[in-house]
Amino acid sequence: MDLDPQCLFCKIIEGDIPADIVLRTANVLAFRDITPQAPTHILLIPTVHVENAAELAKLSPTLIGELMIAAQEVAKSEGLDGYRTVFNTGASVGQSVFHAHLHLLGGRSFAWPPG
Numbered sequence: 001m002d003l004d005p006q007c008l009f010c011k012i013i014e015g016d017i018p019a020d021i022v023l024r025t026a027n028v029l030a031f032r033d034i035t036p037q038a039p040t041h042i043l044l045i046p047t048v049h050v051e052n053a054a055e056l057a058k059l060s061p062t063l064i065g066e067l068m069i070a071a072q073e074v075a076k077s078e079g080l081d082g083y084r085t086v087f088n089t090g091a092s093v094g095q096s097v098f099h100a101h102l103h104l105l106g107g108r109s110f111a112w113p114p115g
């Protein structure tokens with residue numbers, strides 16, 4: 001199945017739930033996070049339903065690379081000179097939506113190690 005009708009992010013791909021979309025390619029959709037954790041906080045997702053980044057990497061190393069390239073393009077269009085990218089993989093580290101997504105964060109300073 002390409003999309004899961006029960007999945008929140010699949011509903012955004014389908015246009016059934018509104019989102020502030022900043023980039024759409026053949027395989028990637030990027031939209032602003034509804035609860036931003038930084039001045040720029042954008043989610044980049046594959047337009048195929050896959051549970052997390054680990055599964056996406058197995059399904060298509062090319063597609064997970066496309067997410068990173070799209071993040072770079074979006075960061076440039078947002079005027080960021082540096083940015084942080086995060087995949088949360090698993091509920092134990094905070095994954096709450098089980099459709100693979102890359103967080104792109106920027107526009108403020110970030111601590112390391114992350115919390």
Ligand code: AMP
Nearest residue numbers: 019032033034035088094095096097098
């Ligand atoms: P994660 O906790 O890594 O699974 O990230 C899920 C992200 O999705 C969170 O940062 C949420 O704020 C974000 N989110 C949830 N619902 C929406 C929505 N309808 N539109 C945009 N972002 C959302």
